[in-house]
Amino acid sequence: MSEVAGGPLLEARGVTVAFGGLVALSDVSLSVPPATIVGLMGPNGAGKTTLFGVMSGLLRPRTGTVSIDGHDVTRASPQARAKRGLARTFQRLELFGELTVREHLVVAHRARHRRLNLALDLLGLGARPGPGEDDRVDAVLSDLGLESVASRSAAALPLGTGRLVEVARAMASEPKVLLLDEPSSGLDTRETEQLGEALRRLHAGQGVSLLVVEHNVEFVLSLAQQVTVLDFGRVIAEGTPTEIRGNHAVQAAYLGVSA
Amino acid sequence: MWPYVIGGLVLAGVYSIATLGLILTYTSSRVFNFAHGAIAFFLAIFFHWLAVDHGWNPKLAGAFVVLVCAPLFGLFLWWALFRRLTHATSTIRLVSTIGLWVALPAIGRILFVGREEIFDRTGVGPTPAASWIRVAGTVIDSDEFLVLLVSVVVAVSMTVVLRYTPYGLQVRATVDSPRQAGISGINTNIVSAGSWMIGTTLAGAAGVLLAPLKGYQELNFTPLVLAMFAAAVIARFHSLVMGVVGCVLIGMTQSFIPSKWVRDDFLYRILPDQSQDVLISKLPDSVPFILLLIFLLCYRGLDRERFAVDTRAVASEAPPPTARDSDGWLRLRTPAILILIVLLAPVPLAGRWEAIIAKGLAVGIAFLSYTIVAGEGGMVSLCQVAFAGVGGAMTAQLATNDSWTWLPKVNGLLAIFLAALIVVPFGLLVALPSLRLGELYLAMATLAFAVLTQNLFFQSASINNFDGGVKVPRPEVFGIDFEGDTPFYYLLVVLFVLAAILVMNVKRSTTGLNLAATRSSEIATATLGISVVRNRLIAFGVSSFLAAFAGGLSVTYVGIALPAREFDALIGVVWLAIAVTWGVRSVAGALLAGLSFALFPQIFAEFEWFILVLFGLIMLGIRSNVRRVVVQRVALAAWAVFWLGAFLVWNGNLDEVPLIADSIREIPTTLFGLGAIGLAKEPRGIVYDVSHRSRARRAERAARRSADPPPGTTGSPGLDLTTPEAAQRAQDEREVMLP
Numbered sequence: 001m002s003e004v005a006g007g008p009l010l011e012a013r014g015v016t017v018a019f020g021g022l023v024a025l026s027d028v029s030l031s032v033p034p035a036t037i038v039g040l041m042g043p044n045g046a047g048k049t050t051l052f053g054v055m056s057g058l059l060r061p062r063t064g065t066v067s068i069d070g071h072d073v074t075r076a077s078p079q080a081r082a083k084r085g086l087a088r089t090f091q092r093l094e095l096f097g098e099l100t101v102r103e104h105l106v107v108a109h110r111a112r113h114r115r116l117n118l119a120l121d122l123l124g125l126g127a128r129p130g131p132g133e134d135d136r137v138d139a140v141l142s143d144l145g146l147e148s149v150a151s152r153s154a155a156a157l158p159l160g161t162g163r164l165v166e167v168a169r170a171m172a173s174e175p176k177v178l179l180l181d182e183p184s185s186g187l188d189t190r191e192t193e194q195l196g197e198a199l200r201r202l203h204a205g206q207g208v209s210l211l212v213v214e215h216n217v218e219f220v221l222s223l224a225q226q227v228t229v230l231d232f233g234r235v236i237a238e239g240t241p242t243e244i245r246g247n248h249a250v251q252a253a254y255l256g257v258s259a
Numbered sequence: 260m261w262p263y264v265i266g267g268l269v270l271a272g273v274y275s276i277a278t279l280g281l282i283l284t285y286t287s288s289r290v291f292n293f294a295h296g297a298i299a300f301f302l303a304i305f306f307h308w309l310a311v312d313h314g315w316n317p318k319l320a321g322a323f324v325v326l327v328c329a330p331l332f333g334l335f336l337w338w339a340l341f342r343r344l345t346h347a348t349s350t351i352r353l354v355s356t357i358g359l360w361v362a363l364p365a366i367g368r369i370l371f372v373g374r375e376e377i378f379d380r381t382g383v384g385p386t387p388a389a390s391w392i393r394v395a396g397t398v399i400d401s402d403e404f405l406v407l408l409v410s411v412v413v414a415v416s417m418t419v420v421l422r423y424t425p426y427g428l429q430v431r432a433t434v435d436s437p438r439q440a441g442i443s444g445i446n447t448n449i450v451s452a453g454s455w456m457i458g459t460t461l462a463g464a465a466g467v468l469l470a471p472l473k474g475y476q477e478l479n480f481t482p483l484v485l486a487m488f489a490a491a492v493i494a495r496f497h498s499l500v501m502g503v504v505g506c507v508l509i510g511m512t513q514s515f516i517p518s519k520w521v522r523d524d525f526l527y528r529i530l531p532d533q534s535q536d537v538l539i540s541k542l543p544d545s546v547p548f549i550l551l552l553i554f555l556l557c558y559r560g561l562d563r564e565r566f567a568v569d570t571r572a573v574a575s576e577a578p579p580p581t582a583r584d585s586d587g588w589l590r591l592r593t594p595a596i597l598i599l600i601v602l603l604a605p606v607p608l609a610g611r612w613e614a615i616i617a618k619g620l621a622v623g624i625a626f627l628s629y630t631i632v633a634g635e636g637g638m639v640s641l642c643q644v645a646f647a648g649v650g651g652a653m654t655a656q657l658a659t660n661d662s663w664t665w666l667p668k669v670n671g672l673l674a675i676f677l678a679a680l681i682v683v684p685f686g687l688l689v690a691l692p693s694l695r696l697g698e699l700y701l702a703m704a705t706l707a708f709a710v711l712t713q714n715l716f717f718q719s720a721s722i723n724n725f726d727g728g729v730k731v732p733r734p735e736v737f738g739i740d741f742e743g744d745t746p747f748y749y750l751l752v753v754l755f756v757l758a759a760i761l762v763m764n765v766k767r768s769t770t771g772l773n774l775a776a777t778r779s780s781e782i783a784t785a786t787l788g789i790s791v792v793r794n795r796l797i798a799f800g801v802s803s804f805l806a807a808f809a810g811g812l813s814v815t816y817v818g819i820a821l822p823a824r825e826f827d828a829l830i831g832v833v834w835l836a837i838a839v840t841w842g843v844r845s846v847a848g849a850l851l852a853g854l855s856f857a858l859f860p861q862i863f864a865e866f867e868w869f870i871l872v873l874f875g876l877i878m879l880g881i882r883s884n885v886r887r888v889v890v891q892r893v894a895l896a897a898w899a900v901f902w903l904g905a906f907l908v909w910n911g912n913l914d915e916v917p918l919i920a921d922s923i924r925e926i927p928t929t930l931f932g933l934g935a936i937g938l939a940k941e942p943r944g945i946v947y948d949v950s951h952r953s954r955a956r957r958a959e960r961a962a963r964r965s966a967d968p969p970p971g972t973t974g975s976p977g978l979d980l981t982t983p984e985a986a987q988r989a990q991d992e993r994e995v996m997l998p
């Protein structure tokens with residue numbers, strides 16, 4: 001591992017994003033240490049998804065920097081960031097409608113492990129699974145309970161299953177840090193539990209860091225070791241789940257929207 | 260000096276009128292209307308039909324066409340086509356209007372032109388044009404004056420309308436954010452219908468003004484089409500000011516080409532001796548696209564725009580509901596049957612028909628290149644025909660070593676292969692600058708490449724050989740002599756199968772998977788670490804190879820390489836329409852496209868009754884495929900009446916029915932254009948449609964037998980992106996993440 005001892009795996013510093021006149025994020029800093037689960041909370045429109053966009057390279061911030069593993073990636077493409085070990089899921093599902101569930105994971109796995117080989121592709125040998133690919137993909141599928149839908153097309157999946165496929169796809173790309181945008185919305189209680197278990201296993205087994213955006217407050221607070229709360233594009237609280245539970249500003253922000 | 264300036268301004272005026280309409284419709288609906296010039300042509304010949312064939316007063320006819328018919332026509336097109344496209348996938352959006360571009364002129368000629376071409380130049384003003392005023396010693400005639408006047412009026416009134424009226428405010432709001440505009444209660448439908456009406460009116464005005472200056476053949480409208488496309492790119496599809504600037508640049512440059520300063524002092528010095536005059540005569544048509552490419556390179560730095568613009572489009576993609584591998588053998592069965600038919604065809608059909616089918620096979624390989632670039636890569640390329648032409652030309656040079664003596668002379672088959680390889684870097688070079696900018700820019704860049712190759716390369720003396728072309732010998736390979744037609748025919752069959760296997764391999768490979776992923780969600784693919792651009796480049800490279808290979812085969816079969824005639828840029832547009840009509844997702848589609856491209860014109864020319872058969876088939880198709888009972892009955896009635904009429908009245912002698920006899924040439928083109936337009940409803944083409952239906956029927960039968968619903972067909976609530984409506988709903992629900 002190349003990471004600087006103690007340095008954060010993923011860090012955003014002083015990020016500001018504006019859409020026209022609307023300031024979606026103002027001077028937001030957030031860091032994800034190695035092998036840590038960080039929760040990101042905040043009411044709707046707080047700017048969580050926007051922050052994910054900035055971190056994964058889909059949006060360029062007006063000011064501020066993003067770094068992975070100590071490398072500045074503020075101007076790097078999404079692809080380059082993925083190569084450095086970042087993966088994410090999308091709040092609004094971004095599934096590959098023409099692929100089966102299993103193929104989603106294959107694509108992700110090969111993105112990490114297979115170098116492009118045009119000659120093999122043209123000769124028809126490019127379809128063969130690489131070494132360890134089948135095992136790894138099957139392991140992720142069973143981890144999230146997706147074996148039964150593995151050969152179904154992603155286009156016709158129920159919403160909850162689609163979410164799990166998003167998570168599975170991100171896991172299959174074997175990231176060092178995984179960004180999850182509302183992974184449990186649309187899941188029933190059993191699925192949520194299974195997802196929580198799978199995420200804990202991923203974290204415990206492979207030391208993957210997670211940054212989880214969640215509406216389900218209990219889910220986050222039980223899963224995360226650190227929590228950051230956003231409201232109107234600003235960080236209003238940071239701390240351990242226990243500290244966050246007792247924080248007045250957070251309660252106000254949440255009561256403000258849910259009332 | 261002054262005559263050139265005024266000539267340039269007049270050109271710029273016509274171009275601007277059309278371009279402003281084009282940009283307005285694009286900004287308000289995100290549909291780029293490739294048929295804008297075709298609409299201008301259509302309305303112009305309609306005007307001519309009224310004014311000359313029916314003797315209307317030209318001024319009245321002009322006003323009626325431009326101010327009454329054009330807006331209504333725009334409203335109709337919006338209602339019938341454009342309004343469906345705003346939320347279609349970007350490929351469909353492009354291809355449908357390209358279909359209209361192909362079909363509309365043909366329909367226009369069927370309706371308004373008849374047997375003889377139009378040679379007079381009747382316009383709204385006096386004919387012949389009266390000299391009107393003098394500026395700096397130069398006469399401006401009435402037609403030119405009218406152009407200048409109208410263009411100034413249009414430019415001024417557009418500015419005023421967009422700046423100061425509620426409609427303008429709404430258009431600008433829609434431009435900035437269609438979703439926002441939708442939320443804030445602006446009825447985007449009314450705004451976009453209005454824009455299409457204005458856009459069509461401006462197209463009509465440009466057409467009616469241009470025709471008396473240049474003539475009423477479709478050919479005369481090509482410069483207008485090319486100029487306004489280039490100007491639209493220069494305007495980056497939204498800036499009206501830059502659009503006008505582009506038009507002025509183009510018009511002035513074109514006008515100054517024959518001048519002493521440009522031609523004698525500059526062009527004669529730099530161009531090679533033999534081809535000088537031809538090249539200079541083709542230069543005006545190249546100017547727009549040379550400028551386009553220059554601007555494209557300048558805009559390259561804006562690649563960030565790409566994700567920003569495209570996330571919304573991606574969200575509305577409606578992926579086909581089938582898994583890619585579940586129907587493997589079905590995918591193979593249709594092509595296998597077709598290949599068998601093709602294999603046996605020479606037995607009963609020796610001679611001319613065999614030659615035509617052989618042509619179809621060669622072109623079929625070019626259509627396989629669409630399977631890769633459009634079907635797999637999800638890109639709209641308009642320059643496959645240019646690749647084919649360059650492949651053909653290079654094959655001829657390599658195989659004969661006629662004029663480019665520095666090239667090695669190689670065996671015919673090897674020449675085809677090498678020529679195709681030479682084309683690949685050019686293919687990559689065309690795609691690279693525009694891939695990041697988005698589909699529309701790519702379509703434009705490829706069209707530019709096709710037109711420039713056509714005008715500058717194919718016309719040069721060593722390639723064109725004064726319209727004589729270069730002779731290409733048939734090859735001898737492994738001791739087999741392919742001199743004879745039938746051996747070469749079988750060679751073509753084998754090569755088609757090999758090319759098809761190549762295409763299938765790419766589909767199933769990692770690259771194929773990545774491309775399929777990219778088609779559904781570009782951002783998800785990118786965040787997995789997959790280079791979208793690189794995968795698309797591969798697709799583009801492979802497709803340019805296939806197209807060039809097909810070109811080489813085609814010229815070798817014919818024996819003469821004359822790409823200027825055979826691989827004209829506009830033929831490429833028809834190719835695209837044919838390819839997508841049959842479907843770019845399957846090998847069978849490519850084969851059928853190739854065969855029908857070669858066979859249909861011939862069949863229509865020889866057997867007029869084929870039109871009736873086709874009409875009957877279409878009506879029967881409608882009857883059995885459309886659910887609405889009323890439509891079914893009408894179709895059946897039309898079918899019956901048509902046949903009855905055919906037998907009783909015409910007694911089989913269709914030559915005497917003027918409409919049909921005159922329009923036979925136009926019918927294949929019309930059909931293919933309409934087919935491409937039809938994609939707005941069935942995006943996957945005929946082959947998919949038919950095989951999907953039969954599969955559905957089979958599944959239904961199986962289900963009835965086992966009384967168990969087949970897996971996957973039970974309606975599960977939740978994420979359903981299979982219908983456009985559902986995709987639209989999903990898009991509406993989506994939190995817009997990017998600007």
Ligand SMILES: Nc1ncnc2c1ncn2[C@@H]1O[C@H](COP(=O)(O)OP(=O)(O)O)[C@@H](O)[C@H]1O
Pocket residue numbers: 019022024042043044045046047048049050051994995996997998
């Ligand atoms: N593409 C966009 N254009 C305009 N405003 C946007 C865009 N994307 C997000 N926003 C706005 O930015 C704010 C933050 O949005 P988002 O990051 O999606 O919030 P969250 O994920 O916390 O619910 C919201 O007010 C939203 O409307």
Ligand SMILES: [Mg+2]
Pocket residue numbers: 048049050091994
């Ligand atoms: Mg969000």
